[in-house]
């Protein structure tokens with residue numbers, strides 16, 4: 587595995603150290619370590635079932651909500667262990683946002699209220715007078731403002747699939763997370779919506795650390811600076827075979843299994 591050099595500015599870096607995960611007796615991740623530098627985009631790639639979604643859920647403490655799920659290892663955000671007793675679940679939710687494969691806005695809630703929904707849930711205080719600006723700012727960052735500025739009171743469920751996903755991105759941004767996790771955010775979308783989300787990812791990458799799971803190798807190559815290839819071999823838990831700069835992982839991988847995967851040979 588390629589060694590990652592420590593970054594100088596650790597302010598928003600997120601790092602997994604020797605993370606293992608189980609569902610009941612079954613081990614699905616084995617000692618996965620990955621450093622995701624601040625303000626970077628890291629793509630997690632690999633075949634279905636190798637533990638990418640599980641890994642992402644461990645990065646924001648969603649894994650522990652699954653009955654029977656356990657884990658070992660550490661997750662550090664800006665050097666702090668998010669599993670330390672001093673960390674509450676709401677701290678993790680506020681500092682580490684998540685966007686899922688299937689857009690999941692609150693369908694009956696207005697577009698405006700969807701964006702602010704996370705504030706209450708995470709106890710993030712925003713003055714009433716600043717709320718309109720926050721909503722406009724988050725919708726702008728998510729590339730949705732121009733399309734919805736005149737209909738902020740309409741329900742989130744009335745938007746198209748791609749717009750709903752951008753609304754979910756705006757909702758995640760409203761609590762000002764340091765990290766944004768995205769689990770196959772474009773898999774349910776058409777090519778045009780996919781392109782818009784990729785543009786949004788590019789624009790956000792300067793201010794938030796992004797970790798994106800994708801099955802689309804062109805997408806990984808387009809949006810990510812770094813890349814980690816996960817693999818679970820027959821009956822074995824998932825591991826990271828190789829991680830490093832995306833160009834290296836794609837063009838000069840150290841492991842032949844990485845080359846086979848990125849070139850579509852399995």
Ligand code: ADP
Pocket residue numbers: 609614632633634635636637638639640641652
């Ligand atoms: P990926 O996202 O790479 O497709 P997942 O993290 O979803 O992989 O799954 C990793 C392994 O864990 C798979 O074998 C899957 O069947 C298993 N798994 C995922 N979620 C659960 C769950 N809630 N209960 C039991 N097993 C699960």
Ligand code: MG
Pocket residue numbers: 638639640769799
């Ligand atoms: Mg998955």
